[in-house]
Amino acid sequence: xxxxxxxxxxxxxxxxxxxxxxxxxxxxxxxxxxxxxxxxxxxxxxxxxxxxxxxxxxxxxxxxxxxxxxxxxxxxxxxxxxxxxxxxxxxxxxxxxxxxxxxxxxxxxxxxxxxxxxxxxxxxxxxxxxxxxxxxxxxxxxxxxxxxxxxxxxxxxxxxxxxxxxxxxxxxxxxxxxxxxxxxxxxxxxxxxxxxxxxxxxxxxxxxxxxxxxxxxxxxxxxxxxxxxxxxxxxxxxxxxxxxxxxxxxxxxxxxxxxxxxxxxxxxxxxxxxxxxxxxxxxxxxxxxxxxxxxxxxxxxxxxxxxxxxxxxxxxxxxxxxxxxxxxxxxxxxxxxxxxxxxxxxxx
Amino acid sequence: xxxxxxxxxxxxxxxxxxxxxxxxxxxxxxxxxxxxxxxxxxxxxxxxxxxxxxxxxxxxxxxxxxxxxxxxxxxxxxxxxxxxxxxxxxxxxxxxxxxxxxxxxxxxxxxxxxxxxxxxxxxxxxxxxxxxxxxxxxxxxxxxxxxxxxxxxxxxxxxxxxxxxxxxxxxxxxxxxxxxxxxxxxxxxxxxxxxxxxxxxxxxxxxxxxxxxxxxxxxxxxxxxxxxxxxxxxxxxxxxxxxxxxxxxxxxxxxxxxxxxxxxxxxxxx
Numbered sequence: 001x002x003x004x005x006x007x008x009x010x011x012x013x014x015x016x017x018x019x020x021x022x023x024x025x026x027x028x029x030x031x032x033x034x035x036x037x038x039x040x041x042x043x044x045x046x047x048x049x050x051x052x053x054x055x056x057x058x059x060x061x062x063x064x065x066x067x068x069x070x071x072x073x074x075x076x077x078x079x080x081x082x083x084x085x086x087x088x089x090x091x092x093x094x095x096x097x098x099x100x101x102x103x104x105x106x107x108x109x110x111x112x113x114x115x116x117x118x119x120x121x122x123x124x125x126x127x128x129x130x131x132x133x134x135x136x137x138x139x140x141x142x143x144x145x146x147x148x149x150x151x152x153x154x155x156x157x158x159x160x161x162x163x164x165x166x167x168x169x170x171x172x173x174x175x176x177x178x179x180x181x182x183x184x185x186x187x188x189x190x191x192x193x194x195x196x197x198x199x200x201x202x203x204x205x206x207x208x209x210x211x212x213x214x215x216x217x218x219x220x221x222x223x224x225x226x227x228x229x230x231x232x233x234x235x236x237x238x239x240x241x242x243x244x245x246x247x248x249x250x251x252x253x254x255x256x257x258x259x260x261x262x263x264x265x266x267x268x269x270x271x272x273x274x275x276x277x278x279x280x281x282x283x284x285x286x287x288x289x290x291x292x293x294x295x296x297x298x299x300x301x302x303x304x305x306x307x308x309x310x311x312x313x314x315x316x317x318x319x320x321x322x323x324x325x326x327x328x329x330x331x332x333x334x335x336x337x338x339x340x341x342x343x344x345x346x347x348x
Numbered sequence: 349x350x351x352x353x354x355x356x357x358x359x360x361x362x363x364x365x366x367x368x369x370x371x372x373x374x375x376x377x378x379x380x381x382x383x384x385x386x387x388x389x390x391x392x393x394x395x396x397x398x399x400x401x402x403x404x405x406x407x408x409x410x411x412x413x414x415x416x417x418x419x420x421x422x423x424x425x426x427x428x429x430x431x432x433x434x435x436x437x438x439x440x441x442x443x444x445x446x447x448x449x450x451x452x453x454x455x456x457x458x459x460x461x462x463x464x465x466x467x468x469x470x471x472x473x474x475x476x477x478x479x480x481x482x483x484x485x486x487x488x489x490x491x492x493x494x495x496x497x498x499x500x501x502x503x504x505x506x507x508x509x510x511x512x513x514x515x516x517x518x519x520x521x522x523x524x525x526x527x528x529x530x531x532x533x534x535x536x537x538x539x540x541x542x543x544x545x546x547x548x549x550x551x552x553x554x555x556x557x558x559x560x561x562x563x564x565x566x567x568x569x570x571x572x573x574x575x576x577x578x579x580x581x582x583x584x585x586x587x588x589x590x591x592x593x594x595x596x597x598x599x600x601x602x603x604x605x606x607x608x609x610x611x612x613x614x615x616x617x618x
Contacts, residue, residue, distance in 0.1 A: 055520055077516075078519055078523065078524060083520055084517070086517055090513035090516065091517075092514055092518075093536070103531075104521035107522045107531075151517075152520075155521065
């Protein structure tokens with residue numbers, strides 16, 4: 001796999017424990033050169049520890065890290081072509097914005113002209129050019145975040161690590177920064193590796209993502225792929241919303257509380273779970289050809305761009321566009337189409 | 349806003365009076381021309397002028413200053429190194445707790461115990477070298493032993509406030525140990541170091557017990573001089589001397605307070 005991934009990052013069999021706690025369990029990942037990769041998981045899943053191991057701020061107990069064909073497992077942070085945007089930004093409060101950004105160049109003794117040129121270029125790119133003389137405590141949260149980004153990018157790292165870069169921003173700004181970050185990454189064509197617990201952030205930004213849970217990588221791939229075909233109950237519920245249906249395997253499908261449902265793929269279990277996203281359940285007046293369920297609307301929740309309907313038996317959540325009005329008590333037909341039902345790997 | 353009860357206000361005023369009236373009295377009598385008694389005669393700077401022509405007092409002042417400056421410089425360096433070592437080295441939890449207790453002992457232990465211990469220690473060392481005969485060197489070492497703890501505590505609380513984030517950021521930005529220390533840790537630590545040093549300086553300036561047990565015939569300090577003089581009766585000269593020491597202490601205390609109130613880059617907080 002090294003040959004196909006010359007400029008990328010390869011993580012193999014990383015284990016890490018703090019005292020009695022196993023934080024990372026045999027984590028293997030490949031981040032391709034030039035892609036935006038996201039580690040997504042709830043707090044405590046080990047994603048930040050993995051990021052710190054890649055940055056060189058923590059040593060793994062076992063396993064190897066390879067960056068651009070070079071084994072960097074035991075290289076100290078100061079020797080790695082890796083830079084980090086910290087969750088707290090960790091700007092130097094006693095240095096001006098210019099000197100903050102220049103820090104990585106100055107510590108490597110670049111000539112003054114080179115420092116000035118490269119720092120100004122980055123400040124300009126991030127719209128901070130007139131902030132150079134200010135100090136971190138004079139900036140807003142969004143500006144601080146951009147300074148942290150400039151400070152890391154000015155070193156032209158092989159891989160940029162971002163540790164929950166938006167957790168300190170308010171919701172509205174976050175949406176804008178997500179898109180900005182994605183654009184900056186495309187424009188520079190550099191490898192970005194982000195850690196987040198926010199699924200929408202992961203979906204907006206990433207070329208590929210990995211879902212982590214309890215120290216393991218559960219699933220990784222393109223965002224659409226992981227969203228459309230979650231492998232486990234955890235992924236289905238963590239990434240977006242999902243209806244989970246208990247099922248028993250029968251020839252050609254599964255026996256559920258909604259009757260026999262035809263499935264496209266054959267389950268590996270005899271008793272297990274099926275998942276279907278709320279927006280994939282078709283809702284109508286007429287009985288569909290197969291996998292139809294007669295249901296009654298029990299609750300309608302308005303969400304601006306859509307409605308969420310809770311239906312009985314179930315409860316099943318259905319997301320529908322807002323021009324169709326349903327009221328509690330309405331009797332409807334649902335279609336749990338075979339190509340929309342995902343068979344989860346978990347045993348029931 | 350809720351108004352404070354008159355009883356609380358008067359209690360606060362009483363406390364302030366209790367604390368500061370005697371000091372004010374000393375200051376007043378230092379400019380009173382009456383030689384004894386509690387009668388006000390007329391205003392004079394005479395006692396201050398006589399103070400500065402008294403050889404023994406000048407010598408004691410010089411010793412006090414020399415002792416305070418040397419011990420403070422050494423204690424500040426050692427205390428800062430100790431604080432960094434205690435906070436940043438990956439000690440095991442048990443060792444860390446142990447070091448913590450060891451650091452607090454000189455702060456809480458009665459001076460007299462520390463002084464007695466020093467007397468024993470210097471007694472043993474004297475067998476090895478006559479350098480440890482009672483005198484200024486012993487006093488400097490004695491002062492450093494308790495100053496270190498105060499400096500280390502102040503600097504360490506600053507270290508904790510700075511946090512490890514900026515250090516990790518500096519390492520991530522290719523800073524080696526020396527560069528990290530010079531460009532990040534020391535500048536951020538400076539208000540803590542200066543505050544610690546000023547605290548150590550004032551402690552040395554008015555220390556009596558440790559000095560008393562370690563001083564030699566040639567190393568009289570002001571507190572020792574005052575003690576000896578007061579036994580022969582309090583003179584207005586002593587009032588004048590005490591007032592001067594008080595003023596110096598107040599100046600140091602105020603500037604320490606101002607310094608720690610400033611933020612990390614020496615600018616006033618909003």
